[in-house]
Amino acid sequence: MHVRLLGPVEVRTAERWEPITAAKQRHLLALLVVHRSRTVPVPVLIEELWPVDPPATARALVRNYVMRLRRLLGDDDGSVIVYGPPGYRLDLPPGRSDAELFRAGVAAGRRALDEGDAVVAVRHLRAALSLWRAVPLADLPGEGMVGVVRRELEGVRDAGRELLIDARLVTEPxxxxxxxxxxxxxxxxxxxxxxxxxxxxxxxxxxxxxxxxxxxxxxxxxxxxxxxxxxxxxxxxxxxxxxxxxxxxxxx
Known part of the structure; x- marks a missing residue:
């Protein structure tokens, strides 16, 4: 399974990328992806999914959304979206999210530039920036964790663009x-x-x-x-x- 966050949220479980049409399921998956391999407590998920006046059945609804996501992802045995008190975690191998690949690419570009290899820096930074399709998490509301992650990713993108210019000042001023x-x-x-x-x-x-x-x-x-x-x-x-x-x- 691969996930895209640098634009509308999409998943790929077979040969093509697919959107997640249900808004709450899409939001829930994004929350689990940005906390990959860390348990997100159910009360935190409820607060993020319903910032104002959560329904009395919120816990049951979260379980239902998880069940539907597992079905969508082919996670029949619950080994990808794992429940363990006090909440859920996404067991996704490293490098399966475009946001994670983007951060790693910018970091690699920075290292190459610090080591004096501007050509390699340009290659890493261009590849990282090419992963952007639109505003991160574009089809999710902008408050809460989503807003924090969106601003952090946009900050890394700005830094990556500046680093790319610095590298190109060496190779093609x-x-x-x-x-x-x-x-x-x-x-x-x-x-x-x-x-x-x-x-x-x-x-x-x-x-x-x-x-x-x-x-x-x-x-x-x-x-x-x-x-x-x-x-x-x-x-x-x-x-x-x-x-x-x-x-x-x-x-x-």
Whole structure:
């Protein structure tokens, strides 16, 4: 059995992916997947499935949803969705959830980049980000555990995108300039502007990189009354020093 969470919830037990049409069963399976191999107490499941005014028959309904999920998953002996006081756990082998594969791929990309292998980092990060189909758990309500997991996954995706740009700055800096122009224009986030400055510098456009610093500095002064931080100032100084060295040696 495999499960997709990076979009609408889907399961694959044979040859194709299938949605789970019943909303409460879909919600219950997602809760068990994100707590893989850990028992989720029945009272917690009830609170998640019915955040307001749970029915008096909530415990019986949870048992019924579990029974239907087992039938859907071919879990006739209860060895996949396992009951053990005080609740249920999903015995799913590692790597059967796209969310888990995604996190592992981002972590592998980060390790490769830290070890100086940008080519491998790009491969891992692109593969991880390609698993996304839509908003995580898109067909579930956004409160409770679902909301927490959704925000956590979106945070990892944002980090993965930044890591991918960092890796591509090593392998193909000119290729990321158009994307970074758009991203930098959307915010005054210094890290993003630093990426654009590095991309321009490495692409042979140091004057434009320094111009980016000047634009960011003016915008930050106007909005916040503040200067760019030391990381960006150090990058500016390195670009300036590189330009002075090129001028001194007569290289243009």
């Amino acid at each position: 000119a290729a990321v300039v158009p994307e970074l122009r758009v991203l930098a224009a959307q915010s005054l986030r210094e890290y993003r502007w630093g990426q654009l400055m590095r991309a321009l510098w490495l692409s042979g456009a140091p004057a434009e990189a320094l111009g980016c610093y000047g634009r960011l500095r003016a915008a930050m002064a106007q909005r916040y009354g503040a200067e760019p931080g030391p990381h960006l100032r150090e990058l500016r100084d390195r670009i300036r020093a590189g330009e002075r060295g090129r001028t001194t040696t007569g290289v243009r």
